Amino acid sequence: MGNVLHETTFIKNKNHKFFSPAKINLFLHITGKREDGYHTLISLMCSVRLYDILFFSFGAEKLRVFCNHPLVPDDETNLVFLAAELFMDRFEQARGIEIILEKKIPVGAGLGGGSSNAASVLLFLNRYYGYPFGMDELISMGASLGSDVPFFIFQRPAIVAGTGEKLVAYQGIGQLYALIIYPGFSISTSMIYKDFDLGLTNSKKKVKSDSLNSHTITSPFDPRAELVNDLENVAALKYPEIGRMKNALIANRAINVLMTGSGSAVFGLFSDFEAVKKAKYNLLKCSGWRIYVAQLLV
Numbered sequence: 002m003g004n005v006l007h008e009t010t011f012i013k014n015k016n017h018k019f020f021s022p023a024k025i026n027l028f029l030h031i032t033g034k035r036e037d038g039y040h041t042l043i044s045l046m047c048s049v050r051l052y053d054i055l056f057f058s059f060g061a062e063k064l065r066v067f068c069n070h071p072l073v074p075d076d077e078t079n080l081v082f083l084a085a086e087l088f089m090d091r092f093e094q095a096r097g098i099e100i101i102l103e104k105k106i107p108v109g110a111g112l113g114g115g116s117s118n119a120a121s122v123l124l125f126l127n128r129y130y131g132y133p134f135g136m137d138e139l140i141s142m143g144a145s146l147g148s149d150v151p152f153f154i155f156q157r158p159a160i161v162a163g164t165g166e167k168l169v170a171y172q173g174i175g176q177l178y179a180l181i182i183y184p185g186f187s188i189s190t191s192m193i194y195k196d197f198d199l200g201l202t203n204s205k206k207k208v209k210s211d212s213l214n215s216h217t218i219t220s221p222f223d224p225r226a227e228l229v230n231d232l233e234n235v236a237a238l239k240y241p242e243i244g245r246m247k248n249a250l251i252a253n254r255a256i257n258v259l260m261t262g263s264g265s266a267v268f269g270l271f272s273d274f275e276a277v278k279k280a281k282y283n284l285l286k287c288s289g290w291r292i293y294v295a296q297l298l299v
Contacts, residue, residue, distance in 0.1 A: 016058045017129070021121035022298065023051040023112040024152065025179055025261040025268050027222065031197065031231045032162075039148075039164050040194055045171060045222065046149075047158040049179050049295035053114055055081070055121055056101040057129075064089070064096040070104035072187070073115075080115045080146060084122035087142055092126075092133055107291065109187020111262025113153065119146045120153030140166075158299055173221040174299045178277040179268040180255065182246045182284070183291040186265055188236060193263040196235050224270045228259040236264040243267055246290065253280035 027045040034040050066082045067075055076082070081102055089096045100122070106114035123139050134142070136154070143150035148165030159168045237243040243260055246267040250258040254276065255269025271277035277294050284292050 016056055017125065019055040019057065019121050019125045021053040021055055021106075021114075021117045022048040022153075023053075023106045023114060023117065023181075023295065024048050024149070025112070025181070025259075025297075026230060027174070027224070027259070028227050029230045029232060029262070035164075040197070041163055042165075043160065043162045045158070045227075046152050046161050047174060048117075048153070048156075048298040049181070050298060051106055051112070051181065051293050051295040053106050053118055053121075054103040055118065055125070056103070057125060058099045058101075059097060061097045061099045065099045066102065067099070068102040068104060070102075070108060072108050073102065073104060080119040081122055084119040084142075084146055084150075085126065087146065088123055088126045091142065092130060094130065107183040107187075107266060109189070110183050110266035111188070111190075111260065111264050112181070112266055113149045113262065116147045116149035117153045119143065120150050123150075123154060124156075140168075158297075171222075172299075174297060175222070176272065176299070177224065177256075177297045178271045178274060179293075179295050179297060180250060180253075180271060180277050180280050180284075181261075181266055181268045181293040181295055182250065182288075183266045183293070184240075184242045184246060185289065185291065186240075186242075188240065188264040190263040193232050193235050196239075197232060224257045228257045228270075230260050230262075232263050233260040236260060240265060249284055249288065250280070253283050255280065 024046050027047060029042060029044040032041045032043055064085055066079050081100055085098060102118060106112050120143055123142055127134050127139060139154050140151045143154045144166045151165055151168060152159055152161055155168050158171045158174055160171050161168055243264060247258045250269030255271060258269040260267050281292050281294055
């Protein structure tokens with residue numbers, strides 16, 4: 002499909018097909034909590050080649066969204082619906098669009114599927130209507146929908162800070178493959194953040210600095226040293242399966258392993274494609290987990 006994060010294919014009957022990628026957090030450090038209750042963070046985020054697919058059809062009577070996943074609503078609470086509605090409100094355009102969302106990214110896994118879907122809607126509609134909005138405007142719209150949406154609009158590996166609205170492109174990631182394990186259950190992001198105690202459950206391993214500017218495009222990413230997620234301890238206490246997944250990846254010679262986002266998915270990094278394929282084969286033989294090989298999009 003080429004080295005792009007969001008890809009569009011024009012198909013018959015004036016329908017349009019758009020690929021919406023997952024992401025992993027290569028590190029995630031909670032830096033504080035604001036008075037409004039939102040946590041601030043610094044994180045290195047990278048999209049991977051695991052995609053949901055969005056189909057757009059124009060000329061409908063009204064805006065409608067359909068999804069093939071039982072846990073994803075088809076109604077006005079769906080982020081796809083909210084993103085399309087927001088774009089049309091800003092663009093002052095009729096809302097006769099039908100959007101079909103084909104889910105392949107696990108739901109509630111920390112892989113950013115919903116945020117990516119919302120970003121994909123904004124990116125696609127902006128392209129379809131001749132780019133009426135600049136990147137800064139799209140990112141601002143995305144931030145109103147969710148903290149991870151600006152990253153997916155940015156479409157590059159990035160150091161993300163604040164509540165997700167501050168982004169700096171990062172070019173220090175080499176060619177890597179992620180072996181992603183989804184245990185078959187979702188974890189509530191709000192629950193994990195609610196249980197997070199900055200003093201007691203913070204990871205012992207730290208990122209080099211909490212400053213966004215300290216991580217430059219010339220600093221190479223070292224997966225052996227820098228994989229850290231302050232939310233992992235909280236999630237692992239509630240869900241021991243996270244530890245079992247990490248141990249399985251280590252036993253299959255991953256360079257390093259980490260939970261992504263607030264869970265429930267865990268990934269191991271590999272530099273060699275044959276090695277990651279072998280590890281997937283070994284894990285499929287002895288587990289009921291859903292397992293994906295996904296190249297990092299750098």
